[in-house]
Amino acid sequence: MNRTLRHTSALTILAASMLAASAFAAPPGNDPAALGQIRNAALKSDWALERLADMTDLIGPRLSGSAGAAAAVTQVADAMRKLGATVTLQPVKVPHWVRGAETASLVEYAGRPAGVTQRVVLTALGGSGATPQAGLIAPVIVVRDFEELKARAAEVKGRIVLFDVAFDQQMAERGQAGTAYGQAVIYRGVGTRLAAQMGAAAVLVRSAGGADYRLPHTGASGLQDGARIPAAAVSAEDAMLMTRLAARGPLSMQLILTPQVLPDADSFNVIADFPGTDKADEIVIVSGHLDSWDLGTGANDDATGVVTAMAVIDTLKKLDFRPRRTIRMIAWMNEENGGRGGATYLEANKANAAKHIAAIESDEGSGRVFGMRTSVGNEAMKHFAPLKAALLPMQAGALQRADALGMGDLHGLEAAGVPSFAPLIDESTYFNYHHTPADTFDKVKPEDLRRHVAVMAVTTWYLANMEQPIGRANVPPRQ
Amino acid sequence: MNRTLRHTSALTILAASMLAASAFAAPPGNDPAALGQIRNAALKSDWALERLADMTDLIGPRLSGSAGAAAAVTQVADAMRKLGATVTLQPVKVPHWVRGAETASLVEYAGRPAGVTQRVVLTALGGSGATPQAGLIAPVIVVRDFEELKARAAEVKGRIVLFDVAFDQQMAERGQAGTAYGQAVIYRGVGTRLAAQMGAAAVLVRSAGGADYRLPHTGASGLQDGARIPAAAVSAEDAMLMTRLAARGPLSMQLILTPQVLPDADSFNVIADFPGTDKADEIVIVSGHLDSWDLGTGANDDATGVVTAMAVIDTLKKLDFRPRRTIRMIAWMNEENGGRGGATYLEANKANAAKHIAAIESDEGSGRVFGMRTSVGNEAMKHFAPLKAALLPMQAGALQRADALGMGDLHGLEAAGVPSFAPLIDESTYFNYHHTPADTFDKVKPEDLRRHVAVMAVTTWYLANMEQPIGRANVPPRQ
Numbered sequence: 001m002n003r004t005l006r007h008t009s010a011l012t013i014l015a016a017s018m019l020a021a022s023a024f025a026a027p028p029g030n031d032p033a034a035l036g037q038i039r040n041a042a043l044k045s046d047w048a049l050e051r052l053a054d055m056t057d058l059i060g061p062r063l064s065g066s067a068g069a070a071a072a073v074t075q076v077a078d079a080m081r082k083l084g085a086t087v088t089l090q091p092v093k094v095p096h097w098v099r100g101a102e103t104a105s106l107v108e109y110a111g112r113p114a115g116v117t118q119r120v121v122l123t124a125l126g127g128s129g130a131t132p133q134a135g136l137i138a139p140v141i142v143v144r145d146f147e148e149l150k151a152r153a154a155e156v157k158g159r160i161v162l163f164d165v166a167f168d169q170q171m172a173e174r175g176q177a178g179t180a181y182g183q184a185v186i187y188r189g190v191g192t193r194l195a196a197q198m199g200a201a202a203v204l205v206r207s208a209g210g211a212d213y214r215l216p217h218t219g220a221s222g223l224q225d226g227a228r229i230p231a232a233a234v235s236a237e238d239a240m241l242m243t244r245l246a247a248r249g250p251l252s253m254q255l256i257l258t259p260q261v262l263p264d265a266d267s268f269n270v271i272a273d274f275p276g277t278d279k280a281d282e283i284v285i286v287s288g289h290l291d292s293w294d295l296g297t298g299a300n301d302d303a304t305g306v307v308t309a310m311a312v313i314d315t316l317k318k319l320d321f322r323p324r325r326t327i328r329m330i331a332w333m334n335e336e337n338g339g340r341g342g343a344t345y346l347e348a349n350k351a352n353a354a355k356h357i358a359a360i361e362s363d364e365g366s367g368r369v370f371g372m373r374t375s376v377g378n379e380a381m382k383h384f385a386p387l388k389a390a391l392l393p394m395q396a397g398a399l400q401r402a403d404a405l406g407m408g409d410l411h412g413l414e415a416a417g418v419p420s421f422a423p424l425i426d427e428s429t430y431f432n433y434h435h436t437p438a439d440t441f442d443k444v445k446p447e448d449l450r451r452h453v454a455v456m457a458v459t460t461w462y463l464a465n466m467e468q469p470i471g472r473a474n475v476p477p478r479q
Numbered sequence: 480m481n482r483t484l485r486h487t488s489a490l491t492i493l494a495a496s497m498l499a500a501s502a503f504a505a506p507p508g509n510d511p512a513a514l515g516q517i518r519n520a521a522l523k524s525d526w527a528l529e530r531l532a533d534m535t536d537l538i539g540p541r542l543s544g545s546a547g548a549a550a551a552v553t554q555v556a557d558a559m560r561k562l563g564a565t566v567t568l569q570p571v572k573v574p575h576w577v578r579g580a581e582t583a584s585l586v587e588y589a590g591r592p593a594g595v596t597q598r599v600v601l602t603a604l605g606g607s608g609a610t611p612q613a614g615l616i617a618p619v620i621v622v623r624d625f626e627e628l629k630a631r632a633a634e635v636k637g638r639i640v641l642f643d644v645a646f647d648q649q650m651a652e653r654g655q656a657g658t659a660y661g662q663a664v665i666y667r668g669v670g671t672r673l674a675a676q677m678g679a680a681a682v683l684v685r686s687a688g689g690a691d692y693r694l695p696h697t698g699a700s701g702l703q704d705g706a707r708i709p710a711a712a713v714s715a716e717d718a719m720l721m722t723r724l725a726a727r728g729p730l731s732m733q734l735i736l737t738p739q740v741l742p743d744a745d746s747f748n749v750i751a752d753f754p755g756t757d758k759a760d761e762i763v764i765v766s767g768h769l770d771s772w773d774l775g776t777g778a779n780d781d782a783t784g785v786v787t788a789m790a791v792i793d794t795l796k797k798l799d800f801r802p803r804r805t806i807r808m809i810a811w812m813n814e815e816n817g818g819r820g821g822a823t824y825l826e827a828n829k830a831n832a833a834k835h836i837a838a839i840e841s842d843e844g845s846g847r848v849f850g851m852r853t854s855v856g857n858e859a860m861k862h863f864a865p866l867k868a869a870l871l872p873m874q875a876g877a878l879q880r881a882d883a884l885g886m887g888d889l890h891g892l893e894a895a896g897v898p899s900f901a902p903l904i905d906e907s908t909y910f911n912y913h914h915t916p917a918d919t920f921d922k923v924k925p926e927d928l929r930r931h932v933a934v935m936a937v938t939t940w941y942l943a944n945m946e947q948p949i950g951r952a953n954v955p956p957r958q
Contacts, residue, residue: 057723058590060597071592111537113550118539118776121916213692214775214917237919244536244920296693297597437600438693440716441723 028321030465035390035458041315042454043394048311049446051079055307056297056441063294064334065096065265072290073268076331079310080272083317085329089268092344094334096265097126099294100258102232106242107137110249117254118241121214122204122232123295124259125188125221126337129228131202135256136230138201142246149194157199160253162206163187164239167431169210177427178364181434184208185219192231193222202230202255206239211432214238218293219435220337230257269341270331274313274323276464282325284463285359285418286312286456289335289409296439300430304444304452305362306331311453312460323464325357332409335363342409346416353416358463358470360421361407362456365434366444367426369455371398375405375473376419383468387459396455398424403474417472421463423455507800509944514869514937520794521933522873527790528925530558534786535776535920542773543813544575544744551769552747555810558789559751562796564808568747571823573813575744576605578773579737581711585721586616589728596733597720600693601683601711602774603738604667604700605816608707610681614735615709617680621725628673636678639732641685642666643718646910648689656906657843660913663687664698671710672701681709681734685718690911693717697772697914699816709736748820749810753792753802755943761804763942764838764897765791765935768814768888775918779909783923783931784841785810790932791939802943804836811888814842821888825895832895837942837949839900840886841935844913845923846905848934850877854884854952855898862947866938875934877903882953896951900942902934 028034055062055072062068077087104120106112140160143149149161165187171180187205195203207217214235221231232255234242245251270290276282288305292298309329316323333341349356358376371391376384381401388397404411405420414420433439463470507513533554534541541547556566583599585591619639622628628640644666650659666684674682686696693714700710711734713721724730749769755761767784771777788808795802812820828835837855850870855863860880867876883890884899893899912918942949 053723054590057597057720058588059592059595067592067594071595074592109537111533113538113546113553115546116538116550118536211692212917212921213690213694213912214915214919215692237917237921240921241536241919244532433692436693438691438716440693440720442691442716442719 030462038457038461039454041319042457043450047314048307048449048453051307052303055303056299060297061294062292064094064291069291073270076270083313085272085274088271090271092267092269092333092341093264094267094340095338096262098260099124102257104255107254108252109245120238122234123216123218124257125231127221127223128231128259130258131230131255135254137254140251140253142243158201160202161195161200162204162242163191164206164243167208167210172210173428181431188219189222196227196229204232204234207233207235209431215436217435267333269333272329274327276323276326279324280326283328283356284325285328285330286460287330287361290331291334291336293435295437299441299444300365300439302363304366308362308452308456312457315457325464327464335408346412356418358419359410359413361410362423363408364425364427365430366448368448369396369423369425369452371396371424372421372459373400373424374421377471377474380470387462390458400424414473419473509941517936517940518933520798521936522929526793527786527928527932530786531782534782535778539776540773541771543573543770548770552749555749562792564751564753567750569750571746571748571812571820572743573746573819574817575741577739578603581736583734586733587731588724599717601713602695602697603736604710606700606702607710607738609737610709610734614733616733619730619732621722637680639681640674640679641683641721642670643685643722646687646689651689652907660910667698668701675706675708683711683713686712686714688910694915746812748812751808753806755802755805758803759805762807762835763804764807765939766809766840769810770813770815772914774916778920778923779844779918781842783845787841787931787935791936794936804943806943814887825891835897837898838889838892840889841902842887843904843906844909845927847927848875848902848904848931850875850903851900851938852879852903853900856950856953859949866941869937879903893952898952
């Protein structure tokens with residue numbers, strides 16, 4: 001404050017005093033000056049970056065049930081208590097899957113010189129079953145899609161099925177990364193289950209990502225108790241190699257995967273309330289998910305979401321701004337391989353859904369943010385002009401509406417009528433790192449993180465103080 | 480030929496007949512038409528790409544002493560015999576270093592939550608010593624350069640030294656990739672030896688490469704028998720993590736590296752002569768190195784060099800062009816971790832050095848080629864106008880002179896006066912993949928490989944038929 005006062009006119013000093021006074025009296029509400037102050041404060045702060053370093057450098061991977069996940073619960077709860085928020089740890093029973101050994105090599109193929117085998121880079125998928133400790137050896141069949149699998153159904157039994165379906169990086173660069181991901185990842189979910197049902201000895205998918213650094217991308221398989229077979233993602237390079245070798249003749253692989261499915265573990269959603277004033281019983285959620293996959297340190301997926309949600313409260317706290325509605329920061333547990341955190345919260349808040357005015361989740365990485373996405377009804381869009389105006393000076397004034405966002409932890413609330421919000425993010429390179437060892441702290445650009453916090457903070461504040469009704473999400477029933 | 484004849488005038492038919500006749504009579508020499516025919520034939524052929532697939536898909540890694548290296552000797556010799564070349568396997572005794580287990584984690588650091596450790600992605604360096612099977616645990620000191628190591632000499636004994644020196648990717652993108660590599664890789668060579676001399680428990684270097692996909696880059700350490708300590712390259716991400724954690728307080732690592740140094744193994748240079756006519760006793764070498772590191776399939780480093788050298792002879796064979804001088808294709812063994820192939824050849828050909836007119840090696844990957852580099856004397860440069868003219872239509876007419884190229888397998892010959900040549904290659908992304916698992920077949924663009932063969936074939940032919948003296952390399956004594 002000192003530096004500002006030194007250079008300002010009497011009029012500015014008067015205005016500043018009024019603002020300072022208002023912070024201690026009535027909340028400043030959604031007037032443009034308040035929104036601008038929040039935006040500017042966030043753009044100057046590295047509080048979120050420091051929390052990101054704490055989470056990724058000191059803890060690292062946070063797969064549900066792991067020591068890292070437990071440490072992250074404590075770390076976030078402590079940090080939120082320091083901000084003066086009211087912290088609740090909501091118990092969540094989570095799946096507990098633990099990676100084991102994972103090696104593979106191509107041991108028979110046409111043209112193989114004596115004594116030579118080719119190593120395949122792969123990583124087990126979440127929920128994968130295990131091979132014997134010494135591994136299994138089986139012929140491989142490579143298919144391009146579900147149609148080809150169906151056509152070759154008679155060959156599946158006892159064999160290793162590889163779905164060699166390439167991630168469409170060009171589509172991602174055109175701005176449709178989510179669609180590109182959806183097209184590829186269906187084989188990790190439905191494909192693995194289908195192969196298991198058809199009697200495959202094991203199932204492999206080509207990694208869903210657009211880079212060419214021979215990285216396998218893990219993620220949840222569609223496998224369930226009673227029908228778990230060994231399942232892994234191979235790098236794009238290895239999928240292409242196997243396709244080329246299969247074109248030369250019969251191909252066999254030795255596969256060792258020894259993950260374990262342990263009994264469900266005790267964990268928590270971290271819920272931190274920043275209480276409202278005159279509408280304290282109404283809730284605006286701002287959130288990210290605390291669990292991550294186990295290969296990287298989950299900086300993009302989704303420490304960024306958690307620390308930016310946390311920083312919303314830090315930003316308001318530093319400005320001494322109190323919202324009318326309660327702002328509820330949630331660090332969700334188990335988004336990656338079960339969705340138990342979101343489900344537990346929904347179950348506990350069913351009766352109270354109407355008091356949930358809106359819910360924000362950031363879970364698409366730390367790329368450049370240029371606005372927000374939302375599932376509010378069309379009729380409410382006109383009430384968001386001041387929010388857009390406040391974000392326009394930082395080139396983040398876009399507000400993109402869809403009938404449903406379907407965010408990992410919010411889709412249940414959305415189906416119950418709570419409008420969803422999410423930052424609108426450049427995802428063109430997001431899936432290159434997604435679920436790989438390379439999702440690490442250095443991938444997050446400090447400037448992009450500050451912008452991320454600014455957009456989240458201004459939006460959260462705006463929702464928590466809106467006079468106008470934003471209505472309920474109007475979600476068509478799921479197919 | 481049929482398709483060409485269908486659409487040509489009588490004059491062209493006449494010219495074509497004359498060329499065809501000349502191929503069976505006198506060699507066509509360095510007239511522009513012959514050079515153009517070689518260039519165009521290479522640009523249409525995928526023979527080199529097929530050999531690249533054979534070498535990388537069927538064999539894969541080819542580290543000296545491995546089954547892969549032995550298989551590659553056989554594969555290349557067979558392919559050259561099929562072309563009618565006179566093949567000699569020149570025995571070479573090679574170092575035999577075998578990778579073992581390699582895992583590491585950060586087990587103590589300020590702010591570490593109970594039960595949490597951070598995995599470090601690393602890979603043993605060639606010639607590394609081993610830790611005990613169960614690993615070692617030691618404090619880590621992170622240094623930025625040799626100066627800092629010297630200043631902190633008292634701390635080195637019993638500790639793990641990390642040289643956190645970043646590869647300068649911007650310099651690489653400005654066209655100085657070799658310099659950027661040299662600046663970083665000195666720590667892998669000299670740094671490892673120095674740390675061993677100073678009593679370090681182990682030594683780590685930051686990987687020399689500009690990508691951010693958490694890949695460790697292996698390569699030869701500077702360690703020798705009698706002073707081998709565990710030595711590894713950590714990924715750039717992990718080096719940065721360790722630097723950040725070391726800034727928070729004391730840092731300890733558990734390190735397991737179990738490579739083995741086995742007795743020297745028997746291997747070979749593959750030498751395939753395409754005999755000359757009136758100057759058959761004079762030799763032009765065209766070459767690449769057959770061995771590779773063990774993590775990837777060595778497509779760029781250096782299957783590309785070998786198959787393009789092989790394809791020079793395939794191209795001339797298909798055109799039925801016979802050179803005046805003998806063209807000697809060499810697939811060198813052991814460039815990566817000993818240079819024994821080059822040294823063995825030099826020793827055997829000392830008395831015959833004057834008959835070696837020039838030597839080409841391709842060992843800088845498969846990026847776009849835009850000409851040649853050479854260490855011919857300044858006075859000879861004027862004789863290369865027809866070569867440049869022949870390569871200009873494919874935008875590869877640059878001829879860049881340096882006093883010495885210092886190519887891995889040619890520097891001894893160069894010091895003995897044999898002018899070196901090498902393709903002039905865009906290396907801006909070469910070191911991102913160099914010595915990593917991601918150096919695979921798919922990284923080689925077919926069009927770039929065809930261009931590579933074209934430049935190598937035209938240059939080799941030109942050198943094998945030159946009338947004018949190109950003189951000897953004029954190499955200043957090594958420092």
